[in-house]
Amino acid sequence: QKEVEQNSGPLSVPEGAIASLNCTYSDRGSQSFFWYRQYSGKSPELIMFIYSNGDKEDGRFTAQLNKASQYVSLLIRDSQPSDSATYLCAYPNYGGSQGNLIFGKGTKLSVKP
């Protein structure tokens, strides 16, 4: 069964610190990975995707992918209280319902001022 594992948290970091969010996945054939941010009571918002091994940077966010270890992470530099949300890791279910995404349960991040 295809799965995505995330630590549910909560992960608490002080303002200005680096927040590190991690995700492992079971499908070795997965090619692309997504990080969504979901504020309480809101729908998920796509913040980054990555499809190559290594790092991908976008502003304060860096996604890291290691396909050999089946591991993907998201680093948030200079964390702000506004980053407090649940972060969902996902990848496409190629054999499933026409490309639906398989989501982890999410990691709740709390950035303390």
Place this chain on the structure above:
Amino acid sequence: GAVVSQHPSRVICKSGTSVKIECRSLDFQATTMFWYRQFPKKSLMLMATSNEGSKATYEQGVEKDKFLINHASLTLSTLTVTSAHPEDSSFYICSARDLVAGTYNEQFFGPGTRLTVL
């Protein structure tokens, strides 16, 4: 770009009534849209995959006669919760894939519809 809207954002109804939720891709075409449900403090649960011009594909355990899906065009999918009951109260969210630009299967979510059944 890649904006998905949902209407209504919030609905309160009496038990036994039917509620229709619309999902629109505003600036792109989506042959495939997805409907999710999320209970408080729980993870997203995929309910069904909506395909333009054909029948929806429902996930195991989701009643297709209870949750009617119609994908009438490349920009519109609707979810109708028929004979709603209090246990159907939840946050319903749709997402869509960009047919042209969605090379990596990324999905964009609508803002969600909060349904409360009294």
